[in-house]
Amino acid sequence: MLAPNSRERLVVIGNGMAGCRAVEEIIARDPTRYSVTIFGAEPYVNYNRIMLSPVLAGEKSFDEIVINSAEWYAENGIELLSGDPVVSIDRVEKTVTARSGCTVGYDRLLIATGSDPFIIPVPGKDLPGVISFRDMKDVDTMLAAADAGGEAVVIGGGLLGLEAAHGLTLRGMKVTVIHLMPTLMERQLDEAAGWLLKTELERRGQTILTGADTAEIYGQGKVEGVRLKDGHEIPASLVVMAVGIRPSTALAREAGLAVGRGVQVDDHMVTSDPAILAVGECVEHDGNVYGLVAPLWEMCRALADGLVAEPSGYRGSVTSTKLKVSGIDVFSAGDFSGGDGAEDIVMRDAARGVYKRVVVKDDRIVGAVLYGDTADGNWYFDLLKKQEDISDLRDLLIFGQAFAQGGGQADPKAAVAALSDDAEICGCNGVSKGQVVASIGAGACSLDAVRATCKASASCGSCTGLVESLLTLTLGDEVQSGAKTLCKCTSFSHDDVRREIIAQALRSIPEVMQKLHWSTPDGCSSCRPALNYYLLCAWPGEYVDDQQSR
Numbered sequence: 036m037l038a039p040n041s042r043e044r045l046v047v048i049g050n051g052m053a054g055c056r057a058v059e060e061i062i063a064r065d066p067t068r069y070s071v072t073i074f075g076a077e078p079y080v081n082y083n084r085i086m087l088s089p090v091l092a093g094e095k096s097f098d099e100i101v102i103n104s105a106e107w108y109a110e111n112g113i114e115l116l117s118g119d120p121v122v123s124i125d126r127v128e129k130t131v132t133a134r135s136g137c138t139v140g141y142d143r144l145l146i147a148t149g150s151d152p153f154i155i156p157v158p159g160k161d162l163p164g165v166i167s168f169r170d171m172k173d174v175d176t177m178l179a180a181a182d183a184g185g186e187a188v189v190i191g192g193g194l195l196g197l198e199a200a201h202g203l204t205l206r207g208m209k210v211t212v213i214h215l216m217p218t219l220m221e222r223q224l225d226e227a228a229g230w231l232l233k234t235e236l237e238r239r240g241q242t243i244l245t246g247a248d249t250a251e252i253y254g255q256g257k258v259e260g261v262r263l264k265d266g267h268e269i270p271a272s273l274v275v276m277a278v279g280i281r282p283s284t285a286l287a288r289e290a291g292l293a294v295g296r297g298v299q300v301d302d303h304m305v306t307s308d309p310a311i312l313a314v315g316e317c318v319e320h321d322g323n324v325y326g327l328v329a330p331l332w333e334m335c336r337a338l339a340d341g342l343v344a345e346p347s348g349y350r351g352s353v354t355s356t357k358l359k360v361s362g363i364d365v366f367s368a369g370d371f372s373g374g375d376g377a378e379d380i381v382m383r384d385a386a387r388g389v390y391k392r393v394v395v396k397d398d399r400i401v402g403a404v405l406y407g408d409t410a411d412g413n414w415y416f417d418l419l420k421k422q423e424d425i426s427d428l429r430d431l432l433i434f435g436q437a438f439a440q441g442g443g444q445a446d447p448k449a450a451v452a453a454l455s456d457d458a459e460i461c462g463c464n465g466v467s468k469g470q471v472v473a474s475i476g477a478g479a480c481s482l483d484a485v486r487a488t489c490k491a492s493a494s495c496g497s498c499t500g501l502v503e504s505l506l507t508l509t510l511g512d513e514v515q516s517g518a519k520t521l522c523k524c525t526s527f528s529h530d531d532v533r534r535e536i537i538a539q540a541l542r543s544i545p546e547v548m549q550k551l552h553w554s555t556p557d558g559c560s561s562c563r564p565a566l567n568y569y570l571l572c573a574w575p576g577e578y579v580d581d582q583q584s585r
């Protein structure tokens with residue numbers, strides 16, 4: 036074991052998701068190899084950026100989205116210099132200097148500066164009240180604006196824009212979404228799914244303007260509204276620009292590193308300077324840049340392998356997307372544009388608001404769009420990534436894994452069992468089936484224990500069902516239940532139900548039962564009084580007390 040002062044010095048620029056994950060991966064392979072210093076521009080410990088949307092929506096607190104607490108840095112001997120951005124890199128002296136003037140020497144430097152939000156160059160873009168959606172400071176600004184009430188405009192109907200609009204709506208603002216293209220989330224959704232999404236958001240009270248082009252943001256000293264190119268004006272005290280991101284490359288460029296769309300790296304995440312590595316959204320690998328978390332888990336593994344273990348090499352990533360808006364399930368992966376030789380398998384269930392489309396080419400899945408029922412998203416994505424031949428499953432493919440692999444009989448357990456070990460279970464934290472099973476094998480006997488050990492299901496919770504199935508599959512009767520469910524009619528706990536009533540703006544007992552998939556038609560003597568009470572608390576003065584349910 037190396038003494039602390041004889042270790043190589045690793046300096047990390049960026050205390051975000053990629054920078055810290057890379058350090059975690061290095062420590063897991065060799066905890067004594069490096070003496071680590073991390074510079075962070077933000078004044079916080081490492082948090083899960085993708086969970087800013089649930090924080091804005093009031094579903095999580097900041098403390099609940101912290102990935103590594105101050106104790107983690109201390110326990111691992113990591114020096115964190117937060118709230119102090121690095122302003123220059125001296126590659127000859129091998130030092131970095133931060134805004135405070137603090138200069139630190141390195142043997143290895145890791146650039147993990149993420150992305151900068153793209154701001155459309157329209158008049159008024161710099162007015163107070165015009166913000167992006169990238170960090171906790173932006174969330175705080177939105178919360179303050181929502182406290183004052185009024186109207187908000189979100190420019191950009193992609194993933195980030197819609198999550199911002201959802202949060203602001205729940206916080207009581209009247210929200211208009213302006214989207215340049217005719218279809219919301221057009222890079223992830225086809226026209227049919229985009230239409231379903233738009234219809235549901237409008238039902239929830241948002242105004243969605245597609246095919247709308249911003250001409251100007253106006254206001255005297257602060258934002259007062261947005262004017263479109265067709266002359267239409269939308270008053271607003273807050274404008275959120277969510278029109279895209281650009282890799283944050285200024286530091287690397289000024290230091291003379293090779294930079295294209297991002298900081299250029301090889302398969303081991305090494306830049307044009309062998310002493311400097313880069314990882315996360317700031318990099319360009321093989322001509323590609325990424326704006327999602329899944330690639331960075333893979334990059335960080337390759338980086339750590341290259342630094343302290345057997346070099347494995349990063350080969351690029353195939354990505355999938357989920358929208359984090361409570362009660363609206365949307366999943367998209369791969370290429371759904373069709374084209375020569377591509378065939379569509381489509382299922383529509385209008386009554387349930389379900390639309391599924393799987394695009395197949397040469398007996399391989401090349402794309403999938405799911406709206407309303409995304410339970411099989413991971414399975415389709417696994418088949419797509421592995422390019423497995425689906426000709427035997429084809430007739431039942433669209434009905435999902437449980438049917439297709441059960442030969443027409445739904446068998447959810449067999450479905451989970453059939454997932455490969457490297458199939459992704461938790462996208463928010465980059466946890467595979469193999470890692471969940473290993474965590475259960477190491478003694479995690481309940482959902483909470485799995486969450487605490489390998490982090491699966493600890494963030495947005497959309498993979499909770501899969502983790503529970505893995506627990507049952509691995510432990511059978513030994514599974515310890517965590518939070519108590521409300522009653523036998525539902526798998527939701529009391530807290531879950533209360534949270535979902537607010538998050539999904541559910542206003543009646545039948546609506547709660549419908550949206551939360553109650554297993555009985557009218558509930559029971561335990562859940563009906565509870566639901567009546569929770570609705571009364573959630574919508575005082577609006578919900579009419581149901582004496583019968585009491």
Ligand SMILES: Cc1cc2nc3c(=O)[nH]c(=O)nc-3n(C[C@H](O)[C@H](O)[C@H](O)COP(=O)(O)OP(=O)(O)OC[C@H]3O[C@@H](n4cnc5c(N)ncnc54)[C@H](O)[C@@H]3O)c2cc1C
Nearest residue numbers: 049051052053075076084085120121148149315316327328
């Ligand atoms: C609201 C929101 C929701 C999202 N939802 C999803 C989702 O559902 N699924 C998904 O896959 N992805 C999602 N993403 C994208 C995901 O968060 C990013 O892919 C991920 O955070 C990228 O990690 P990173 O470390 O490269 O960048 P970041 O996490 O942004 O970290 C970069 C860090 O470097 C710091 N930094 C920059 N310059 C300097 C400097 N000079 N000195 C010191 N520090 C510096 C920044 O302040 C930042 O803290 C979402 C992003 C946002 C903003």
